[in-house]
Amino acid sequence: MDTSLYPLKFLPLFKQKVWGGNRIKTLGFDYDPLPNCGELWALSGVEGNESVVENGFLAENHINELIEIYMGELVGEKNFDRFGTEFPLLLKLIDAADRLSIQVHPDDTLAQRRGMENGKTEMWYILESGPESEIVDGFEQEVTPEEYKQFLAAGRLEHLLHIERPQPGDTFFIPAGRVHAIGRDILLAEIQQSSDCTYRIYDYNRPDANGKLRPLHTDEALDAIDFRPTADGKTHYTYRPNATTMLAECPYFTTNILSIDKPLRKDFSSLDSFVIYLCVEGIAAVNSLGKIVPIHAGECVLLPAIADTAEIFPTAKARLLEVYIDPDQWTGQTRSHSHDNDWLAEFKPGL
Numbered sequence: 001m002d003t004s005l006y007p008l009k010f011l012p013l014f015k016q017k018v019w020g021g022n023r024i025k026t027l028g029f030d031y032d033p034l035p036n037c038g039e040l041w042a043l044s045g046v047e048g049n050e051s052v053v054e055n056g057f058l059a060e061n062h063i064n065e066l067i068e069i070y071m072g073e074l075v076g077e078k079n080f081d082r083f084g085t086e087f088p089l090l091l092k093l094i095d096a097a098d099r100l101s102i103q104v105h106p107d108d109t110l111a112q113r114r115g116m117e118n119g120k121t122e123m124w125y126i127l128e129s130g131p132e133s134e135i136v137d138g139f140e141q142e143v144t145p146e147e148y149k150q151f152l153a154a155g156r157l158e159h160l161l162h163i164e165r166p167q168p169g170d171t172f173f174i175p176a177g178r179v180h181a182i183g184r185d186i187l188l189a190e191i192q193q194s195s196d197c198t199y200r201i202y203d204y205n206r207p208d209a210n211g212k213l214r215p216l217h218t219d220e221a222l223d224a225i226d227f228r229p230t231a232d233g234k235t236h237y238t239y240r241p242n243a244t245t246m247l248a249e250c251p252y253f254t255t256n257i258l259s260i261d262k263p264l265r266k267d268f269s270s271l272d273s274f275v276i277y278l279c280v281e282g283i284a285a286v287n288s289l290g291k292i293v294p295i296h297a298g299e300c301v302l303l304p305a306i307a308d309t310a311e312i313f314p315t316a317k318a319r320l321l322e323v324y325i326d327p328d329q330w331t332g333q334t335r336s337h338s339h340d341n342d343w344l345a346e347f348k349p350g351l
Contacts, residue, residue: 002057003057004289005070005073005074005289005304005306006056006288006289006290006291006304007286007288007289007291007293007301007302007303007304007307007310008053008055008056008058008063008066008301008302008304009053009054009055009293009295009299009300009301009302010042010043010051010052010053010054010063010300010302011051011052011053011054012029012040012041012042012298012299013040013041013044013049013051014029014031014034014037014039014040014041015037015038015039015040015041016034016035016036016037016038016209017036017038017039018038018098018206018207018208018209018214019038019096019097019098019099019100019184020036020037020038020039020095020096020097021036021037021038021095021096021097021098021187022036022037022095022097023095023128023187024037024040024093024095024187024298025037027093027296027297027298028296028297028298029298036095036097037095038094038095038096039092039093039094039095040092040093040095040298041090041091041092042091042092042093042278042298042299042300043063043087043089043090043091043276043278043300043302044063044087044090044091044194045063045064045067045086045087045088045089045090045194046090046194046195046196047086049196050062050063050064050065050087051063051087053066055293056291063087063302064085064086064087067080067084067085067086067087068085070304072305073304073305073306074274074304074305074306075087075088075273075274075304075305076271076272076273076274076305076325076327077272077305078272078327079272079273079274079305079325079327082327086117086194087194088193088194088252088325089191089192089193089194089252089253089276089323089325090190090191090192090193090194090195090196091189091190091191091192091276091278091300091323092189092190092192093127093187093188093189093190093298094124094182094186094187094188094189094190095186095187096182096183096184096185096186096187096188097184097185098184099181099182099183099184099204100181100182100183101181101198101200101201101202101203101204101214102136102157102158102161102179102180102181102200102201102202102203103179103180103181103198103199103200103201103221104177104178104179104180104199104201104221104224104225105119105120105121105122105176105177105195105197105198105199105224106119106120106176106177106197106199106223106224107119107121107175107176107177107224108176110223110224111195111197114220116195116197117194117195118193118194118195119176119193119195119197120176120192120193120195120197120198121174121175121176121192121193121250121252122174122190122191122192122193123171123172123173123174123190123191123192123235123247123248123253123255124166124171124172124174124182124188124189124190125169125170125171125188125189125190125191125247125255125257125280125321126166126167126168126169126170126171126172126186126187126188127168127187127188127189127280127281128168128186128187129165129166129167129168129185129186129187130184130185130186132184132185133165133166133183133184133185133186134163134164134165134166134183135163135164135166135172135180135181135182135183135186136161136162136163136179136180136181136183137162137163137164137172137174137178137180137230137233138161138162138178138179138180138226138228138229138230138233139160139161139162139179139227139228139229139230140160140161140162140163140229140230141160141229142227142228142229143160143227143229144227145222145225145227147160148160148222148225148227149222152201152202152218157201157202158202161179162229162230162233164233164234166186166188169239170234170235171234171235171237171247171248171257172233172234172235173233173235173248173250174233175226175250176224177224177225177226178226178230178233179201179225179226189278189280189321191248191253191255191278191321191323193252193253198217199217199220199221199224200214200215200216200217200221201216201217201218201221202216203216235247235248237257239257239259240259241259241260241261242259242260242261242262242264243258243264244256244257244258244266244322245257245258245259247321249326249329250329251329252325253323253324253325254323254324254325254326254329255321255322255323256321256322256323257319257320257321257322258277258312258318258319258320258321258322259317259318259319260284260312260314260317260318260319260320261314261316261317261318262314263311263312263313263314264311264312265309265310265311265312266309266310266311266312267308267309268303268307268308268309268310269308269309271305271324271326272305272327273305273324273325273326273327274302274303274304274305274324274325275302275303275307275310275322275323275324276300276301276302276303276321276322276323276324277295277300277301277303277310277312277320277321277322277323278299278300278320278321278323279295279296279297279298279299279300279318279319279320280297280298280319280320280321281297281317281318281319282296282297282314282315282316282317282318282319283295283296283297283314283315283316283318284312284313284314284315284318284320285312285313285315286301286303286310286311286312286313287310287311287312287313288303288307288309288310288311289303289304289306289307
């Protein structure tokens with residue numbers, strides 16, 4: 001039997017949340033018997049929540065097991081040296097029918113000091129929002145720790161916060177240490193470091209499913225918070241049709257957006273990393289390493305690091321997030337970006 005790697009598709013993990021809605025069901029997912037789905041984990045290496053392969057001979061194996069076997073061939077040699085056998089990213093869809101708690105995540109240094117593997121830097125790509133939707137993105141002005149504690153104790157924390165009104169297509173980069181929250185009536189895609197560590201600061205005195213108030217992490221959060229203001233947390237970019245546009249670039253991940261109505265061919269021969277395509281609109285097929293994998297909104301496919309090229313074929317129109325970890329971002333080297341290596345592919349009927 002051929003044991004070569006191929007593009008991997010994964011079974012989704014569904015998470016009920018006190019603030020969760022039912023928009024994810026409209027994308028074609030069935031999460032019964034859960035009454036809602038606040039989070040769909042599209043790809044995860046978090047212990048106890050590892051994503052399981054859906055397609056091919058590796059079906060029923062989870063992502064971290066595959067890294068143990070294929071190592072750098074799957075994730076890239078430098079990424080394997082850095083992260084070992086735990087997949088380093090977590091990709092989600094979040095459906096917020098109600099407001100999430102106001103929270104903050106620690107950076108790597110603080111997290112490791114507290115016995116965790118790493119901190120949590122993340123980004124959001126807005127899929128849907130309502131006319132009154134808001135997100136919290138840091139502080140409106142410079143705040144001292146003393147002022148913060150006074151406002152928090154008085155139940156007036158919201159008066160200090162920087163508020164944005166998100167629209168579909170908006171992108172927000174949330175570095176570790178930034179106080180943030182997702183407001184009601186929002187569906188978004190989240191790309192983040194592989195960490196489920198959240199310090200909950202304020203939760204609107206809201207009970208959980210058992211009628212109890214969820215715990216707060218007031219003291220733990222204090223050392224994690226960056227008290228500097230956020231003037232404009234939105235990423236400003238311009239779509240390039242049938243090409244790759246960068247949304248975020250940092251040592252933890254690079255995320256691009258592809259909005260295509262024609263086949264597109266990609267060259268990753270100079271990139272030492274896996275590449276993930278998370279479909280956020282429409283239907284597409286990804287062809288790489290001799291295999292074709294279809295995905296629809298909310299699904300993702302992982303291309304192993306040994307894949308030098310990929311062809312993406314939309315059905316009518318599709319939009320995909322392209323995610324990878326570029327070792328050059330944390331080794332200080334420079335390299336040509338993947339969006340410098342796009343070209344239109346020949347359409348292949350029947351995909």
